[in-house]
Amino acid sequence: MDDVHILIVGATGYIGGSVLSKLLSSQENAVRKCEVSALVREEERAEAMAKLGVTPIIFRDLDDVGHLRRVVSEHDVVIDMAPGYHAVASKALIAGLGDRKKRTGKEVFYIQTDGHPTLATARSLAHTPNREVYAQRTTVIGVVEAGLASGVKTYVIMSPTSYGLGSGIYNQLSIQIPILIRAALKAGRAEVIGEGK
Numbered sequence: 001m002d003d004v005h006i007l008i009v010g011a012t013g014y015i016g017g018s019v020l021s022k023l024l025s026s027q028e029n030a031v032r033k034c035e036v037s038a039l040v041r042e043e044e045r046a047e048a049m050a051k052l053g054v055t056p057i058i059f060r061d062l063d064d065v066g067h068l069r070r071v072v073s074e075h076d077v078v079i080d081m082a083p084g085y086h087a088v089a090s091k092a093l094i095a096g097l098g099d100r101k102k103r104t105g106k107e108v109f110y111i112q113t114d115g116h117p118t119l120a121t122a123r124s125l126a127h128t129p130n131r132e133v134y135a136q137r138t139t140v141i142g143v144v145e146a147g148l149a150s151g152v153k154t155y156v157i158m159s160p161t162s163y164g165l166g167s168g169i170y171n172q173l174s175i176q177i178p179i180l181i182r183a184a185l186k187a188g189r190a191e192v193i194g195e196g197k
């Protein structure tokens with residue numbers, strides 16, 4: 001089997017950094033044979049990735065969609081751990097994988113982290129007369145549709161709040177726990193839904 005090229009988006013983040021370190025320390029043969037690249041926004045971060053044995057690719061940001069599509073078309077798997085509400089970027093990543101599939105005939109995969117609020121918020125919006133658009137859910141639906149249309153296998157992971165020390169080299173703390181702590185300080189108590197079950 002040819003080597004599999006994996007691209008990580010959000011490798012400097014809490015979740016992406018931990019996923020990357022897990023991949024790099026894996027003893028699985030199939031994983032050890034993979035080539036791993038990471039999209040990063042700064043030169044200094046690119047150098048740090050290279051020291052880990054990861055091929056760094058500098059990009060401006062998630063709006064840099066033409067560049068994203070070209071970069072992704074050289075990869076078989078995208079693990080996207082950047083903010084999950086950026087629909088345009090997600091579509092560009094899937095389009096790049098679709099280009100790769102057309103060229104090589106090989107299966108390609110897109111894996112994205114989203115959060116469980118997509119389920120909770122979407123459900124509460126469904127009960128609201130003036131339904132608002134919820135960016136994260138719009139992105140998830142766009143991801144699934146784009147994957148089906150282009151033959152890219154897509155997986156959206158709706159994980160709950162993640163906490164504990166991350167194993168990436170940059171953000172090692174979850175962005176969500178400080179939000180909960182600030183809310184508890186403001187309210188004077190830790191807040192729960194209903195009976196807190």
Ligand SMILES: NC(=O)c1ccc[n+]([C@@H]2O[C@H](COP(=O)([O-])OP(=O)(O)OC[C@H]3O[C@@H](n4cnc5c(N)ncnc54)[C@H](OP(=O)(O)O)[C@@H]3O)[C@@H](O)[C@H]2O)c1
Pocket residue numbers: 009010011012013014015016040041042060061062063081082083084085113114115116158159160161162163170171174175176
């Ligand atoms: N933390 C949780 O408990 C949790 C639970 C479930 C789901 N999630 C979801 O998982 C995703 C990542 O969460 P996280 O906690 O790992 O966040 P994080 O630590 O803030 O990491 C975000 C990553 O995305 C990159 N990024 C952010 N905005 C960008 C932009 N405009 N252009 C390019 N790159 C950008 C950051 O790059 P730079 O280093 O260059 O800024 C960083 O690598 C989010 O979608 C979040 O909603 C998080």
